[in-house]
Amino acid sequence: MEGHSDKLFQGQTHILxxxxxxxxxxxxxxAVDLCIPDVIHKYGQPMPLSILISSLPIHPSKTTFIYRLMRILTHFGFFSQHKNELEVSYELTDASRLLLKDHPFSVTPLMQVILDPILLRPHQYYSNWLKNDDHTPFKMEHGVAFYDYVGQDPRLNDLFNDAMESDARLVSTMVIEKCEGVFKGLESLVDVGGGTGTMAKAIAKSFPHLNCIVFDLPHVVAGLQGDYDNLKYVGGNMFEAIPPTNSILLEVNGYCTTGMMKNAWKY
Structure with a gap:
């Protein structure tokens, strides 16, 4: 019976x-909304809790909750803490440095769009979605597909484009560094769903012989121009047609796949 109780407790713990x-x-x-990583970074040394609290735009009645918030984030490695006889102080870690607004590889925009209420709400209704014929939980909740919604919501559109751009900065650096041989010998490349062109810009700059096209929905690429002679933007729908090319690049959740195609889809 004692062993059975242990298993019940372990099961409950796992569920909770x-x-x-x-x-x-x-x-x-x-923490990001309150700019805590930036506040600690600007302090320039381990930041005492009392100074951190006084530097944040919070109501005086809520000051005790900052310590609890920092306990959670320290436990999960977003901050490191130092204790002396007076109080605890906090420093950034490698993870929280990537949350700084001016970090060249900041992941803050990606985190913000993933945790936006508009994107979170559909996750509440997986069971309902499985019972009907809607293509996605997002469409079931909001009435339109994700990209159609983004095209109608300037705030979310800007947030999403910033997120894709921030994600592509780090990924493009790694792709060019680790996969240089993939691009040798290619004459043309289409970055499908390339957003504002962060990935394609890096490739076009590193491989001047390669003609690059950023291909995305018209509202995404409207008004954008290539920074290099071998880069241009084209609007369209990848489910209908892709510009002629001998290679395509697809980036999905931070991972890139380059497909070589001698006979690419044509308009």
Missing amino acids: HHTFSFINSMSLKC
């Missing part, structure tokens, strides 16, 4: 761990 795991991501979002 996953039930409350959303608190971790929401705590991280809270």
